[in-house]
Amino acid sequence: MTPPRAAPCVLVTGGLGYIGSHTVVALAGHGYRVVVVDDLSNSSIDVLAPVEALCGTSVATYCGDVRDREFLATVLGRNPVACAVHFAGLKAVGDSVRMPLEYYDVNVNGTLTLARALEAAGVRRVVFSSSATVYGDPAVAPTPETHPLAPANPYGRSKRDAEELLADLCASDPRWGAISLRYFNPAGAHPSGTIGERPQGVPNNLVPYIAQVANGERPALRVFGDDYPTPDGTGVRDYVHVMDLASAHVAAVARMLSRPGNEVINLGSGRGYSVLEVIRAYEHANDVRVPYEIVPRRSGDVPRYLADATLAGQLLDWRATRGIDEMCRDAARFQRMHVQRAPRPARTPASSPNRALSPAS
Numbered sequence: 001m002t003p004p005r006a007a008p009c010v011l012v013t014g015g016l017g018y019i020g021s022h023t024v025v026a027l028a029g030h031g032y033r034v035v036v037v038d039d040l041s042n043s044s045i046d047v048l049a050p051v052e053a054l055c056g057t058s059v060a061t062y063c064g065d066v067r068d069r070e071f072l073a074t075v076l077g078r079n080p081v082a083c084a085v086h087f088a089g090l091k092a093v094g095d096s097v098r099m100p101l102e103y104y105d106v107n108v109n110g111t112l113t114l115a116r117a118l119e120a121a122g123v124r125r126v127v128f129s130s131s132a133t134v135y136g137d138p139a140v141a142p143t144p145e146t147h148p149l150a151p152a153n154p155y156g157r158s159k160r161d162a163e164e165l166l167a168d169l170c171a172s173d174p175r176w177g178a179i180s181l182r183y184f185n186p187a188g189a190h191p192s193g194t195i196g197e198r199p200q201g202v203p204n205n206l207v208p209y210i211a212q213v214a215n216g217e218r219p220a221l222r223v224f225g226d227d228y229p230t231p232d233g234t235g236v237r238d239y240v241h242v243m244d245l246a247s248a249h250v251a252a253v254a255r256m257l258s259r260p261g262n263e264v265i266n267l268g269s270g271r272g273y274s275v276l277e278v279i280r281a282y283e284h285a286n287d288v289r290v291p292y293e294i295v296p297r298r299s300g301d302v303p304r305y306l307a308d309a310t311l312a313g314q315l316l317d318w319r320a321t322r323g324i325d326e327m328c329r330d331a332a333r334f335q336r337m338h339v340q341r342a343p344r345p346a347r348t349p350a351s352s353p354n355r356a357l358s359p360a361s
């Protein structure tokens with residue numbers, strides 16, 4: 001189904017990545033025209049075909065870097081963008097400790113460059129991908145948006161800085177609107193199994209790691225610590241289905257298009273699961289075994305993250321509707337459909353950073 005020509009146009013940076021690809025599909029399903037910008041540094045152009053199949057229409061996609069202002073100006077000049085959803089960024093906590101300059105450059109400078117390009121184009125609405133990591137080790141769980149921010153690593157600090165940049169921008173000009181969405185722990189995949197999370201190399205995150213172990217691609221999961229002050233001693237997280245996250249972005253875009261101002265909103269279910277509970281849920285949902293061993297704590301981990309998602313209900317009329325079983329089933333389906341694929345190239349060739357992969361319509 002092709003959305004009507006008058007449908008608002010949304011620029012999605014990082015639209016071929018994990019959460020971005022699901023959001024592109026959800027936006028198209030709600031009649032938005034979507035334009036994607038992605039430098040393919042952590043995704044593949046192979047994602048575009050299943051995204052377009054799920055959208056039922058072509059998606060104008062531009063390969064380039066959000067830190068390249070001229071490139072963004074070209075994209076914005078060719079498309080009548082009404083709002084941007086800014087996913088493009090780096091997200092590995094450990095890498096951020098080793099490469100802080102890269103993290104501040106992509107996550108903060110990338111947001112700054114995008115904001116400047118949007119300002120120049122007169123597009124003053126942005127939905128931003130932030131993270132529960134900005135809370136550091138929260139003193140209160142469930143954690144509300146008003147909790148003090150104390151990010152414990154460069155990744156978290158870069159997200160906090162980008163949030164503050166957008167808040168300052170909104171305070172400086174009443175025409176600007178920004179919603180920073182603080183995701184708790186995204187998991188799962190599209191129920192078709194055609195798009196999902198494809199980590200490069202060894203997965204950092206729990207559910208993709210479990211999926212590879214269950215599929216026989218890795219021998220066992222290492223459970224990082226069983227001596228946390230939680231019911232079974234393993235880390236507790238608030239897992240949220242990526243399809244629910246995608247719906248929240250659709251609601252945030254609609255809100256952005258209707259009003260300016262700065263808002264920060266948690267996205268989680270308010271329900272926590274320990275590592276051992278996730279393992280059992282995965283085993284039960286997929287009738288598989290997930291061998292594991294307990295190893296020492298991972299540096300930088302906190303005992304518990306749990307969202308107070310009241311504000312998301314109030315402002316976006318959103319709540320998480322899919323539970324851990326559905327996340328495990330959908331993650332497993334995607335894993336089965338994507339095992340034994342050839343490894344993807346790590347980065348876009350430097351010689352063609354701004355290649356338009358499909359012309360703007």
Ligand code: NAD
Nearest residue numbers: 014017018019039040041042043065066088089091129131
């Ligand atoms: P992802 O790596 O799958 O997606 C990010 C996309 O952005 C990729 O397609 C990548 O190629 C692209 N990209 C990276 N740098 C770019 C640049 N300079 N210019 C253009 N494109 C660029 O990650 P994701 O899990 O989909 O996360 C999306 C956003 O949500 C990120 O900003 C991340 O920090 C944030 N977030 C993710 C999680 C999580 O656990 N997945 C949790 C909280 C917040």
Ligand code: UFG
Nearest residue numbers: 091131132133184185204205206209222223224235275301
């Ligand atoms: N875990 C294991 N073994 C693994 C991987 C993870 O035991 O192989 C444990 C962790 O110790 C933690 C839980 O599983 O207790 C969840 O770990 P993840 O790595 O999946 O998620 P994190 O909570 O550490 O971080 C994730 C994203 C961040 C994001 C944060 C927001 O990676 O980018 O959620 O809550 F900011």
